Amino acid sequence: MAKRVKSPAKRSRAASKLAEVRPGELVTLLDFVRFAVSRFVEAKLTFAHGTTDPVAEAAFLVCETLHLHPDQFDTFATARVTAREAKSILDLIALRVASRKPAAYLVNKIYMRSLPFHVDERVIVPRSYIGELLDSHFGGRDDQPAALIENASAVENVLDLCTGSGCLAILASRTFPNAKIDAVDISREAIEVAARNVADYGLQDRVMLHRGDLFAPLGDKRYDLIIANPPYVDAEGLAALPRECRAEPKLAFDGGADGLEVIGRILSEARRHLTPEGGLLCEIGRCRPALEAACPESEFLWLETEDSQGEVFWIRAADL
Structure with missing residues (x-):
C-alpha cells in the first residue's frame, strides 16, 4: 500500500492560520505574545535555545522585531503595534512554526546575561x-x-x-x-x-x-x-x-x-x-x-x- 504523503497545504496549516488574522484583532505587544504562544503550543515547538518556554520565546521574537531589548518588554507591553510592525511579527511567528529553527537563528541574535551576541547556523x-x-x-x-x-x-x-x-x-x-x-x-x-x-x-x-x-x-x-x-x-x-x-x-x-x-x-x-x-x-x-x-x-x-x-x-x- 502506498504511503500517504501530506500535501503542502496541510504541512503549512499552522502558517495559514497566521494569515487569517484580521487587521485590528491584535493590537498591543501582549496581544501578539499571547497569539504567538498559542501557535507555538499548538505546533508543539521545542524551547531550549536561550528561552525555556513559549511565553519567553514569543516575547523575545516580538521585541527583536520591534528593535527592543528584552528588558524593555514590560515597559511597552500595552503599547500599540503599527500595521507594518504587525505584519513583520506575524511573518516571524509563521517562520518559527514552519521552519522549526531556533528563534535565535531567525533573528541572528541571542542574549546572555543581558548582552546581545550574533549567532547563525x-x-x-x-x-x-x-x-x-x-x-x-x-x-x-x-x-x-x-x-x-x-x-x-x-x-x-x-x-x-x-x-x-x-x-x-x-x-x-x-x-x-x-x-x-x-x-x-x-x-x-x-x-x-x-x-x-x-x-x-x-x-x-x-x-x-x-x-x-x-x-x-x-x-x-x-x-x-x-x-x-x-x-x-x-x-x-x-x-x-x-x-x-x-x-x-x-x-x-x-x-x-x-x-x-x-x-x-x-x-x-x-x-x-x-x-x-x-x-x-x-x-x-x-x-x-x-x-x-x-x-x-x-x-x-x-x-x-x-x-x-x-x-x-x-x-x-x-x-x-
Missing part, C-alpha cells in the same frame, strides 16, 4: 550555565556565597575551550578585567562567528581566537582558569534530539557513545595547562553519573544555577 545557540556562574562564583563580592577565585582582578590568563560564538570568552573578560583570554574551537566557521562578536565588543586586544583541537594550538601556556562547554550529548541523546536542535552543528553536541569523549580528554590534559592555584569550570549536562563512575577518586564540586543542578563542575588543578 555556523554555531550552536549559546545557553551555557557558565555565564551565570561567572557572575555568581568569582570575584569575592559580599553577595557571593562561595567564590571559587576570590580576587577576580588578579586573574591574568583565562582559557575558553570549545568557544563556539565566543560569548563565554566575552563574558569572562567582564568578570576578570585584567585577564587575557584565549578562546579555542575546532570549527573554522565557529571562529568566524566568534571573531565577529569579539570585534563587536572591541576586545580584539584581550580575546585571542585559536582554531584547533582543545589544547593543541596553545603550546605549554598555563591559565588561572579554564572554562569549557564541550560536546557532551551521548549517542542515545544525539539520536533523540528535537528538530530545533538538529538545525545546529552536530559537532557541537556529539560527545561520543557515553557523552564523555571530549570531557575525558579535557580532564586528562587540563592540569598541565593550569597554574598551581588554578581550576577548571566545565559544563557536562546530564553526564554527572557517568563522569563520577568513570572518575570515582576525583573531587568534583558540583554547582547549581537558577535552572540547573549538578550540570557544571569545578575542580582545582591540585585535584586533577
Whole structure:
C-alpha cells in the first residue's frame, strides 16, 4: 500500500492560520505574545535555545522585531503595534512554526546575561550555565556565597575551550578585567562567528581566537582558569534530539557513545595547562553519573544555577 504523503497545504496549516488574522484583532505587544504562544503550543515547538518556554520565546521574537531589548518588554507591553510592525511579527511567528529553527537563528541574535551576541547556523545557540556562574562564583563580592577565585582582578590568563560564538570568552573578560583570554574551537566557521562578536565588543586586544583541537594550538601556556562547554550529548541523546536542535552543528553536541569523549580528554590534559592555584569550570549536562563512575577518586564540586543542578563542575588543578 502506498504511503500517504501530506500535501503542502496541510504541512503549512499552522502558517495559514497566521494569515487569517484580521487587521485590528491584535493590537498591543501582549496581544501578539499571547497569539504567538498559542501557535507555538499548538505546533508543539521545542524551547531550549536561550528561552525555556513559549511565553519567553514569543516575547523575545516580538521585541527583536520591534528593535527592543528584552528588558524593555514590560515597559511597552500595552503599547500599540503599527500595521507594518504587525505584519513583520506575524511573518516571524509563521517562520518559527514552519521552519522549526531556533528563534535565535531567525533573528541572528541571542542574549546572555543581558548582552546581545550574533549567532547563525555556523554555531550552536549559546545557553551555557557558565555565564551565570561567572557572575555568581568569582570575584569575592559580599553577595557571593562561595567564590571559587576570590580576587577576580588578579586573574591574568583565562582559557575558553570549545568557544563556539565566543560569548563565554566575552563574558569572562567582564568578570576578570585584567585577564587575557584565549578562546579555542575546532570549527573554522565557529571562529568566524566568534571573531565577529569579539570585534563587536572591541576586545580584539584581550580575546585571542585559536582554531584547533582543545589544547593543541596553545603550546605549554598555563591559565588561572579554564572554562569549557564541550560536546557532551551521548549517542542515545544525539539520536533523540528535537528538530530545533538538529538545525545546529552536530559537532557541537556529539560527545561520543557515553557523552564523555571530549570531557575525558579535557580532564586528562587540563592540569598541565593550569597554574598551581588554578581550576577548571566545565559544563557536562546530564553526564554527572557517568563522569563520577568513570572518575570515582576525583573531587568534583558540583554547582547549581537558577535552572540547573549538578550540570557544571569545578575542580582545582591540585585535584586533577
